[in-house]
Amino acid sequence: MKNNFFTKNLIIFLIPLLIPTLVLGSLSIIITQRYIKDQITQNNINLLNQTKTNIDLIFNEIDTLNIQFDGTANMAYTLKRVLKKDTLYSSDIANVDTTCFFLNSFANSKPYIYSIHIYYENENGRFCTTNNGITNLNNFFDTSWYDNYLHHPSEEKLWIETRNVKQYDFEENETKLITVYKRMALNNGVIVLNIKADYIQNLLNKSVSDPKQKIFILDKNNSEIVSSQAPGNKIDFDIKELINLNTNTIYSPSENKFLCKSIIHSDRFSWNYISVIPEGILYYVSISLLKYTIVLLLFSFILGLISTFYLTKKNYKQISNIITIIDSAKNNQPLPVIDSNVKNEFSYIIENLVTTFIEQHYLKVQLSERKYKLENMELIALQSQINPHFLYNTLHTIYWEVIKATGSNSKPIKMIENLSNILDYSLTTPCNRVSIGEEIRYTKTYLDIQMIRYGDKFDVLWAYTENVEPINTIKLLIQPLVENCIYHGIKNKDGKGKIKIKLSQKDGFLILTIIDNGIGIDKENLDAIKNKLDFDGEHSNHIGLFNTSKRLKLTYGDNYGIHINSKLGLGTVIYIRIPISYS
Template sequence: MWKQQYMFKNLIFFLIPLLIPILILGSLAILITQHFVKQDINLNNLNLLTQTRDNVELILNEMDTLSLGFQTSNNIAVRLKDILNSNALTYDQAVTRDLIADFATAPAYARPFIDSIYIYYNNPAKNMLTSTEGFVSFDRFYDQSWYESYKRAGSGETWLEERQINRYGIEKKRVISVYRKLHTTGTAKVTGVIVLNILPEYIEKMLADLVSKDQTVLIADDHYRVLFQTDRSTLASSQVDLQKIMASSAQSSTIRLGSKAYTVTRLQSNRQGLHYISLIPQTILYRIPIQLSQITISLLVVSLLIGLAITYWLTRKNYNNLKNIVTIIKSVEQGKPLPAQPVKVIDEYGFILQNIIKGFIEQSYLKVLLSERNYRLRFMEMLALQSQINPHFLYNTLEIIYWKTVAITKKPNEASTMIEHLGDILKYALTAPYQQTVMLQKEIQYTEVYLEIQKIRYKDQFKVVWDLDSDPERHFVPKLLLQPLIENSIYHGIKEKNGICGIKIRLRCSSAFITIDVTDSGVGMTKERLQKVRQQLEKEPEESRENESTGDKAQNIGLYNTNKRLILTYGAQYSLRILSKSGWGTSVQIRIPIST
């Protein structure tokens, strides 16, 4: 029972952390891929239908050219009517007939998608002009079904229908007839019609070249009749509920035909009253998400099997090792002889077994305890020695170095002056560490000492201006408040800029606050660098230094420590404010409450 519980526990701690990332990663990959695939599919389908609509409308625009010639040209219409109403033609009429016939039938020969063109004006003899037979009587013409459609036409000016043309009882041909009514010039009276017979095979072949193998594109009219369709063997138009699709306001939707789900994209043409519909099986569209799902499930199954095998092996191995450890402990408690030590340590359990046996035999516990006490004793001795190194040692050492440098030149020099100033600053910084605040006058005094060191170092590369509007002896500020800010101006603003720069230290006092501005005319900071420094100041100093590079740690530690001291002393509202502009300089502002 205990062994089963141990295996179950190992299974939970080992297998679940392994499976969860795979499951999350697979699910996210499927969802994200499916989302982008769906967007891409809808966009591609819409672009395809738009291109199809433009191509089809370009073909149907042939009717506009024909109509323009016979509708707007009153001379052609009048002459054609006279010819159709005459039983015997004069020579001029015959010439005119041939010219009009050539003009009307030329598109049929120039456009491969046009089967034939009929032009008919109402006349008692029912004569008409065709691109195949020329001028012919309706009663002797092989195609008469178009006339019934013309007679029962409603108020629409243009309409389309699918027809069968039986040419002399020999050749049957499917055509899409486009009708356009002809009117008397300047009136709404219908006087005739133009019939443009288009070969649907041409348009359907054009559609087949545009779409993918498993995609079906339908072109239907407002009466839910399919006029054009790609490969009819893939999907029968009778299976599609066109009324439901065309009634939907959404451009993209999903329908189910039989056992398959299809993604439907619809585009409407207001000019011809046609609806362009694309249907693609979702199994084709979402092939990649489906494959990702299969891969994810396969990885989960494989991971589960491998995890079970590894868990069983580790459980069996660890159980036997733990059983040996328990046996040794019980043997010691009962005073029985201990088993032999492992000859070779191959894992942590073998190490534990070896050390348990060694501990009990050699009383290692007492040795470790004695060793720990010796270590603590030596550590305390080291602390005692270190505590003897106090500030007096630093002062004495600097004083010796000072006199050595004077002895070399037989008089005070730059090095001795810098050492003397440094000794004053160390004394100021290390004396009375419990004293957190000092008079502002004293802080200014030692800041000037620090500036003297920097002036020697940089040979008048900068000038300092003090602008004080109050008595510094009246106010108290944190010790070493100004020195880190001036150091920051020198090292990061002035040192990197050619020419003489300036540092202005401005102090203003109100009834409740002291405001100190340290402004330099150095290189300044870019917006990105300034934003980075501000963000680092908002964090803990330790956290900031961990996230910074090695160079940034050394560069910004003064600002970070000063900002942290102000926050700990007065509160977060009294943190540093930094303004900077690249090429102009940097200004750091301190605002602290006045205290006595």
């Protein structure tokens, strides 16, 4: 038993100690992880946008060249004329010196430009290029751009490709270029801008926020144009797969870790800019918090273990005394002597135990009395049903005797028939739930009697749709409220009265509104009625109103009673809102 007591105390003591630490640690990890991940992801997006802006500025140089050479300007006209001549003279070369100087100055002022070619279609294979001026395709080292231009679809005006060129045969490594082609709109020809891929790569290398981060630029076919990684640093995952993945992570087998991606798109060249960064960088702070949380949990557990052992040893004797007292009380044995001088939590427990035994005995007596009263009330209720049933049977007999005697369907017979139906509806399983349709038919039967009694004293307007009729509700919901309108509002009114009964559905609730233009209620009496409706009071003048309110609260809860508003001389509005249910 002592071991069980120790175990229970350990659980009770450690749970309040460990759970807050665990919850706070977990929340800190989750919130920090989410915040840092979102922050780094946003920073990566901003980084990619800045990189995209910088690279777009570089490749937009093609637009400046297009303005100069695709038009009717003197420079473009002179160059085109010279390229198409069969034989070139020194004067022709002199005429295009200005153009060559412009191209060379333009290229030399931009460290990322490798070369520029201006080609107007001609039978001589001539074009103008930086550093070499007017030259021929047959004796120039870089001609692959021309083949691409010839075989590229003519409807595409702007495109980009990566190429490798070698100016001299003795060069060991080829130079990687990113070539921009701009097909001229006003002239038959093309402007070729060759960008150094190494320059773009260095730009990407300087843009990364972490040495392990990689940035890729892919063309519209998801082929790599250039990336921030060094040429010898191979990747072991499929870039195209990375684009098509719905998730933002991909596994790298060589690094044995997951990588997070961020992607933005460039509409100008249909490029995708991709940033890839190891997940460990995102979760570094979260992992540190997890370690600290585990250490704190272990420390709390050890501290709780020591504290529980000390408290268990101290209190076990007192608990044993309490158990002895309880066993003695159960077995009707004399209680052991209790030291009244001891004032601690155990003395309060013993006092509460004695008080509890007394209260339980008192509650048992009260329960027996209430059970007796309930049985007596049920007997009275059963006896009280005898007279109404006798009245119904007698009324039914009178109805048939009148039919035999008169042989006609007169108003008295109609009234007797309606009254008989009302009694039948009221007495049949009074506690059962009914549909709104049954309530409407019952209320209309009641109103038929009142119409005969009062003549043209009032009109009744019904406003509802068929979809409310199947809704389930308590019996005698509408008729007592209509009766209240007639006897307290319309009866004493000068002139003809009106009663509007509206049923509708809204947000899962049935809304019942009954409006009359009777004499209304003054403010003092209205406040008294509202107060008694809120606190289930009685009122001799509005029995149907208060009875219906009580039944609504007993059926649906205290929040679903009757709401009433009235203005003396104008009329009264009764509003009921109950949950929709179906039988």
